[in-house]
Amino acid sequence: MTASPDPIQAQLIAARRKQILEAAVKVFAEKGFHQTTIKDIAREAGIAQGTIYNYFENKTALMLGIFDSMNETDRREESFTELASGDVREFMKAYLRHRLTLLRADNFEVFKVVLSEVMVNKELRELFQRNILEPTFAIAETYVQQWAAQHIARSVDLSLTMRAVSGMVLGLIVEYLIGDQVLQTKWDELPDFLTDFILDGLGVK
Amino acid sequence: MTASPDPIQAQLIAARRKQILEAAVKVFAEKGFHQTTIKDIAREAGIAQGTIYNYFENKTALMLGIFDSMNETDRREESFTELASGDVREFMKAYLRHRLTLLRADNFEVFKVVLSEVMVNKELRELFQRNILEPTFAIAETYVQQWAAQHIARSVDLSLTMRAVSGMVLGLIVEYLIGDQVLQTKWDELPDFLTDFILDGLGVK
Amino acid sequence: MTASPDPIQAQLIAARRKQILEAAVKVFAEKGFHQTTIKDIAREAGIAQGTIYNYFENKTALMLGIFDSMNETDRREESFTELASGDVREFMKAYLRHRLTLLRADNFEVFKVVLSEVMVNKELRELFQRNILEPTFAIAETYVQQWAAQHIARSVDLSLTMRAVSGMVLGLIVEYLIGDQVLQTKWDELPDFLTDFILDGLGVK
Amino acid sequence: MTASPDPIQAQLIAARRKQILEAAVKVFAEKGFHQTTIKDIAREAGIAQGTIYNYFENKTALMLGIFDSMNETDRREESFTELASGDVREFMKAYLRHRLTLLRADNFEVFKVVLSEVMVNKELRELFQRNILEPTFAIAETYVQQWAAQHIARSVDLSLTMRAVSGMVLGLIVEYLIGDQVLQTKWDELPDFLTDFILDGLGVK
DNA sequence: TATGAATGAGCATTCATTCAT
DNA sequence: CATGAATGAATGCTCATTCAT
Numbered sequence: 001m002t003a004s005p006d007p008i009q010a011q012l013i014a015a016r017r018k019q020i021l022e023a024a025v026k027v028f029a030e031k032g033f034h035q036t037t038i039k040d041i042a043r044e045a046g047i048a049q050g051t052i053y054n055y056f057e058n059k060t061a062l063m064l065g066i067f068d069s070m071n072e073t074d075r076r077e078e079s080f081t082e083l084a085s086g087d088v089r090e091f092m093k094a095y096l097r098h099r100l101t102l103l104r105a106d107n108f109e110v111f112k113v114v115l116s117e118v119m120v121n122k123e124l125r126e127l128f129q130r131n132i133l134e135p136t137f138a139i140a141e142t143y144v145q146q147w148a149a150q151h152i153a154r155s156v157d158l159s160l161t162m163r164a165v166s167g168m169v170l171g172l173i174v175e176y177l178i179g180d181q182v183l184q185t186k187w188d189e190l191p192d193f194l195t196d197f198i199l200d201g202l203g204v205k
Numbered sequence: 206m207t208a209s210p211d212p213i214q215a216q217l218i219a220a221r222r223k224q225i226l227e228a229a230v231k232v233f234a235e236k237g238f239h240q241t242t243i244k245d246i247a248r249e250a251g252i253a254q255g256t257i258y259n260y261f262e263n264k265t266a267l268m269l270g271i272f273d274s275m276n277e278t279d280r281r282e283e284s285f286t287e288l289a290s291g292d293v294r295e296f297m298k299a300y301l302r303h304r305l306t307l308l309r310a311d312n313f314e315v316f317k318v319v320l321s322e323v324m325v326n327k328e329l330r331e332l333f334q335r336n337i338l339e340p341t342f343a344i345a346e347t348y349v350q351q352w353a354a355q356h357i358a359r360s361v362d363l364s365l366t367m368r369a370v371s372g373m374v375l376g377l378i379v380e381y382l383i384g385d386q387v388l389q390t391k392w393d394e395l396p397d398f399l400t401d402f403i404l405d406g407l408g409v410k
Numbered sequence: 411m412t413a414s415p416d417p418i419q420a421q422l423i424a425a426r427r428k429q430i431l432e433a434a435v436k437v438f439a440e441k442g443f444h445q446t447t448i449k450d451i452a453r454e455a456g457i458a459q460g461t462i463y464n465y466f467e468n469k470t471a472l473m474l475g476i477f478d479s480m481n482e483t484d485r486r487e488e489s490f491t492e493l494a495s496g497d498v499r500e501f502m503k504a505y506l507r508h509r510l511t512l513l514r515a516d517n518f519e520v521f522k523v524v525l526s527e528v529m530v531n532k533e534l535r536e537l538f539q540r541n542i543l544e545p546t547f548a549i550a551e552t553y554v555q556q557w558a559a560q561h562i563a564r565s566v567d568l569s570l571t572m573r574a575v576s577g578m579v580l581g582l583i584v585e586y587l588i589g590d591q592v593l594q595t596k597w598d599e600l601p602d603f604l605t606d607f608i609l610d611g612l613g614v615k
Numbered sequence: 616m617t618a619s620p621d622p623i624q625a626q627l628i629a630a631r632r633k634q635i636l637e638a639a640v641k642v643f644a645e646k647g648f649h650q651t652t653i654k655d656i657a658r659e660a661g662i663a664q665g666t667i668y669n670y671f672e673n674k675t676a677l678m679l680g681i682f683d684s685m686n687e688t689d690r691r692e693e694s695f696t697e698l699a700s701g702d703v704r705e706f707m708k709a710y711l712r713h714r715l716t717l718l719r720a721d722n723f724e725v726f727k728v729v730l731s732e733v734m735v736n737k738e739l740r741e742l743f744q745r746n747i748l749e750p751t752f753a754i755a756e757t758y759v760q761q762w763a764a765q766h767i768a769r770s771v772d773l774s775l776t777m778r779a780v781s782g783m784v785l786g787l788i789v790e791y792l793i794g795d796q797v798l799q800t801k802w803d804e805l806p807d808f809l810t811d812f813i814l815d816g817l818g819v820k
Numbered sequence: 821t822a823t824g825a826a827t828g829a830g831c832a833t834t835c836a837t838t839c840a841t
Numbered sequence: 842c843a844t845g846a847a848t849g850a851a852t853g854c855t856c857a858t859t860c861a862t
Contacts, residue, residue, distance in 0.1 A: 016825090032325030034239040038853060048827045053854065088409045116324040118383060119317050120237030129384045137387075151409050159387045160398050161407070163380060164373060171376030175368060178323060179334045182342075182364045193365050201406030202366070204293045204356050221842095242835060253844040255838080264836065426846090442735030444649040448832060458848045463833070498819045522734050528793060529731040530647030539794045547797075561819050569797045570808050571817070573790060574783060581786030585778060588733060589744045592752075592774045603775050611816030612776070614703045614766050652856060663823040665859080674857065 017055050024062045029109035033117045088151045096191040099169050222260050229267045234314035238322045293356045301396040317382050427465050434472045439519035443527045498561045506601040509579050522587050632670050639677045644724035648732045703766045711806040714784050727792050
């Protein structure tokens with residue numbers, strides 16, 4: 001009747017949700033959202049099809065669940081911003097290493113599914129906008145502002161700068177995921193390379 | 206029976222294919238690949254469902270057809286490289302203006318569909334790799350090499366540079382398509398802004 | 411694009427719809443609406459499941475289609491009212507014979523399904539009300555009024571009388587359908603019996 | 616193990632059964648048998664789904680339980696036959712008032728569900744026949760026979776008469792339930808009206 | 821006994837594809 | 842070639858029923 005206040009129940013529910021979401025991520029990443037059947041996910045999770053519907057209203061809700069978990073992951077990892085210590089170059093490197101290298105293992109696969117679906121599904125797109133992109137940029141903005149004041153000489157449009165840098169990271173991940181050989185080979189060089197690129201530019205004659 | 210040598214026939218066939226592909230692009234862009242039915246496309250093209258199967262083997266072949274037309278478009282537009290005139294800054298601006306502004310109208314929508322599907326469908330991904338990405342980078346590489354020799358002071362990894370720049374463009378388009386308000390507002394400032402960003406970097410103190 | 415004006419097409423469509431509806435009526439009558447699957451109907455009609463959906467939006471629409479055909483049947487048969495010739499007793503007998511005997515063969519089965527579902531499904535109930543019951547009573551009322559003026563001595567509430575008589579017919583059909591042995595045996599005596607009952611009453615001492 | 620001889624246990628069981636049946640009747644009446652889920656009933660009864668299966672073998676058994684309770688109700692109320700006092704007209708009025716007015720509140724709704732399902736489900740139909748209709752008619756018959764001998768002048772087929780009268784009551788209830796406006800407005804006039812109708816007929820000129 | 825999570829058979833519906841006209 | 846009706850495999854989702862706690 002009332003929202004079950006039983007903490008053990010709640011834990012069980014959370015665990016089962018997690019189990020299902022992890023299975024979903026795995027299969028989605030392999031076959032894509034639309035090619036994946038509920039049966040696939042159930043099999044991967046080792047449960048019955050119907051059980052999934054005890055925890056998620058429908059297939060789309062699984063996607064939303066993945067969003068949420070991305071959100072949490074993000075929030076937990078945002079702590080890396082404390083790196084904002086001293087050296088500009090070191091900080092940039094750390095940021096890029098985090099985004100590009102550390103997250104590669106699990107999250108790139110999630111990323112693939114989410115991005116693919118978000119581009120094409122309006123409802124998801126708006127949720128993604130509101131729940132992930134906007135907050136991320138908003139938090140980043142205030143932080144970057146201080147940072148820029150200390151470290152950047154000429155005045156730049158910060159919101160565009162942020163988008164250029166994050167866009168570059170995003171675009172490189174996409175190219176990586178699409179299968180670009182060069183990127184897959186030299187991926188670990190990126191943090192160093194990009195740091196120079198971003199801070200110094202190409203340096204034309 | 207034999208490969209139709211009739212040039213008029215060939216033209217008719219090409220025209221019908223084009224008609225169907227344009228309809229497909231339009232509907233795919235609106236609803237995404239999987240949400241779009243053959244009936245939708247037939248309706249948009251003003252023909253019967255069955256007719257589509259006289260020109261394309263199946264739904265996936267429509268996607269491949271779109272690839273091909275992207276390819277042609279690209280090749281035709283690659284002529285812009287002749288701009289490689291003199292001034293570095295002007296050239297970069299022209300390149301970005303081309304990629305970001307001129308192509309925005311029609312192609313972003315195609316882009317959305319193609320990218321979404323490519324991320325998730327292995328067969329398409331490999332085709333995209335082979336037919337679009339690799340040739341594009343290959344052609345670009347030789348050209349950029351000469352360009353760099355003339356204009357860039359310090360030695361850089363060109364293949365990574367190309368990917369950084371194209372990735373940035375790609376990522377920004379994705380962010381634009383996902384609905385980022387800032388980008389949609391300031392989109393026309395990008396060529397100028399990015400030119401400075403790419404050539405000079407952030408210019409840290 | 412426009413409503414197909416092709417008369418041959420229209421006939422084919424009407425024929426197929428009829429074929430499907432007849433199959434539906436048959437299976438519904440045997441197993442009831444909810445126990446009947448689309449597959450059952452398709453099998454009975456000798457077509458594929460999907461074909462049904464080319465002619466009816468969904469399972470409920472089959473029910474509505476049955477309504478419509480009842481309507482048409484009714485309208486065609488209402489001509490019997492011309493019997494309103496002279497003799498009261500003969501007329502009443504003819505009416506009852508029509509309702510109870512002539513319609514028994516096919517329509518009782520339809521009736522069973524429709525009534526069962528109408529009692530329980532609000533949407534259908536309202537449609538049934540509006541499209542079948544109300545028009546039937548409305549038409550009958552004007553007619554009965556004249557008839558009553560000529561033949562009935564004491565003044566009675568006509569609308570209640572009509573409902574009493576039609577209700578009696580309805581109730582007897584229901585009892586018949588539910589399996590009452592006595593009614594099934596003596597069904598053919600009903601027109602005569604009811605005529606006396608309605609016109610003369612029980613005739614208490 | 617053994618048939619629980621514990622009278623307190625038995626009371627508890629009976630109470631729980633009653634609680635469940637009442638919930639079932641309520642929800643069935645609102646949504647119909649097939650639209651109602653066990654979960655609905657459990658929620659209405661304020662118990663868990665599984666508990667229902669401790670008292671009823673399956674969903675159909677709930678329907679049978681409702682039959683039984685109708686039976687008991689009927690038997691208890693049959694005592695009204697004692698009214699069979701003197702005046703024919705008064706008796707008839709009392710009978711109709713009982714059937715039509717007194718039972719209206721709760722029982723019509725039950726009636727709706729039961730009838731709907733009985734028309735369509737063979738197993739239930741036979742049970743209804745055997746357990747409700749036949750006994751009712753059988754009991755009534757002996758009684759009506761005496762009554763008729765005293766009060767009815769001309770000889771009539773009593774079994775048909777009984778069915779005509781009960782059919783009329785049944786049919787009117789159905790019309791009422793289907794939503795006939797006239798009946799819903801004038802329902803309370805029915806006992807008087809029908810008494811005259813049944814005893815005197817229409818009285819044709 | 822009471823619970824409610826887990827189950828999986830069952831079903832309505834969709835849609836890519838075929839093919840007779 | 843064009844058509845669009847017919848097809849039926851495939852799938853998301855529901856819900857009666859079971860059973861471990």
